[in-house]
Amino acid sequence: MIEPNKDKRRGGGNTxxxxxxxxxxxxxxxxxxxxxxxxxxxxxxxxLDLLEKLDEAERKANGGS
Known part of the structure; x- marks a missing residue:
């Protein structure tokens, strides 16, 4: 059996x-x-419009104005 760190296919360096x-x-x-x-x-x-709508929905969900 070959030990994992002795496997020649794995080699060092950048694969x-x-x-x-x-x-x-x-x-x-x-x-x-x-x-x-x-x-x-x-x-x-x-x-930008979509993000504004999301912010507005979050404010309403959190009870903000």
Whole structure:
């Protein structure tokens, strides 16, 4: 029987799965570039209206005015 820490397939270092979650790797950099673009976009009025309605419903549920 092979001990888990002696298994040659597991090896050390960055496996492809770990590299995919590396924030400084290619996937992380691409996600950050997408996020940076979205972050600068204005919030759509429909979403702001929906959030206002939600706030209003919460105030009414809590007995606020």
């Amino acid at each position: 492809p799965a770990k590299a995919a979650f590396d924030p400084n790797g290619p996937v992380g950099r691409k996600l950050k570039s997408f996020y940076d673009v979205i972050e600068t976009e204005p919030v759509p009025n429909r979403l």
